[in-house]
Amino acid sequence: MSAALPVGHHGVKTLVVEHHRGTAIHPRAAQISQRTMEILRTVGVEQIVREKSDEQFVQDGAIMAVETLAGRELAYFIANLNEGVRDVSPCERVFISQSLLEPLLKTRAEALGAELRFATDMVSFEQDESGVTAVIQDRDSGRTETVRASYLVAADGAHSRIRHGLGIPMRGRGVFSNSVTIYFRGDLTPLLRGRNLSVIYVNNATLRGFFRIEKPLDRGFLARR
Numbered sequence: 701m702s703a704a705l706p707v708g709h710h711g712v713k714t715l716v717v718e719h720h721r722g723t724a725i726h727p728r729a730a731q732i733s734q735r736t737m738e739i740l741r742t743v744g745v746e747q748i749v750r751e752k753s754d755e756q757f758v759q760d761g762a763i764m765a766v767e768t769l770a771g772r773e774l775a776y777f778i779a780n781l782n783e784g785v786r787d788v789s790p791c792e793r794v795f796i797s798q799s800l801l802e803p804l805l806k807t808r809a810e811a812l813g814a815e816l817r818f819a820t821d822m823v824s825f826e827q828d829e830s831g832v833t834a835v836i837q838d839r840d841s842g843r844t845e846t847v848r849a850s851y852l853v854a855a856d857g858a859h860s861r862i863r864h865g866l867g868i869p870m871r872g873r874g875v876f877s878n879s880v881t882i883y884f885r886g887d888l889t890p891l892l893r894g895r896n897l898s899v900i901y902v903n904n905a906t907l908r909g910f911f912r913i914e915k916p917l918d919r920g921f922l923a924r925r
């Protein structure tokens with residue numbers, strides 16, 4: 701969907717094929733860099749992303765590490781998300797979960813002419829001199845369809861079937877960690893003690909992971925090994 705935005709902005713028609721039935725149900729990525737915000741600004745979604753980010757998170761929080769939430773602080777990697785970078789761009793860094801961001805990207809991509817097909821798999825593709833022919837399949841009906849395009853963008857994730865199909869090997873380090881995401885509700889105000897914290901890494905003998913806490917500081921998630 702992200703790729704559909706700038707090309708749609710330049711008047712190129714796209715077909716986005718996604719295995720899942722809808723946009724992300726997990727929070728996943730949240731830190732949006734200034735460069736990403738500049739791209740979102742170009743395609744007309746910066747403002748709504750800022751508004752939704754502000755609804756979800758206290759802005760300009762720190763990225764830091766603790767032994768425990770209630771206990772010793774270990775380090776502040778970034779004391780304020782925009783400190784020192786505010787003047788280098790008209791855009792600011794924000795936090796917004798993928799589950800909130802993706803519907804915004806979807807709405808804008810469609811407004812720019814993208815056709816989105818969820819619950820659809822791309823099962824095979826072939827490239828020739830003038831473009832790509834792909835077979836896509838509706839997961840519910842099993843119906844297949846052949847589509848033709850000038851280009852195919854392989855935005856199919858870390859285990860990319862397209863990358864494998866093209867014989868492109870994985871380089872560098874593979875698995876970094878296997879983690880679970882735990883959602884919780886609970887009053888975190890006493891533990892935060894007035895600190896504005898965007899990402900809290902926890903590192904002790906029994907727990908390694910990170911917290912992200914949402915407004916009004918009564919919910920969040922812990923991603924832990």
Ligand SMILES: Cc1cc2nc3c(=O)[nH]c(=O)nc-3n(C[C@H](O)[C@H](O)[C@H](O)COP(=O)(O)OP(=O)(O)OC[C@H]3O[C@@H](n4cnc5c(N)ncnc54)[C@H](O)[C@@H]3O)c2cc1C
Nearest residue numbers: 717718719720728729730731820821822855856857858923
């Ligand atoms: C808890 C957590 C926190 C994170 N925090 C951050 C962060 O703060 N900042 C950051 O930059 N990153 C973060 N990440 C990582 C980030 O979520 C991923 O790097 C990013 O989503 C990868 O995007 P992608 O488009 O390459 O792949 P994906 O998000 O995996 O998307 C690929 C999509 O392709 C679809 N697909 C695959 N094969 C097919 C097929 N054959 N046909 C149809 N569809 C197919 C899949 O269903 C999937 O939806 C975090 C991840 C997690 C889990």
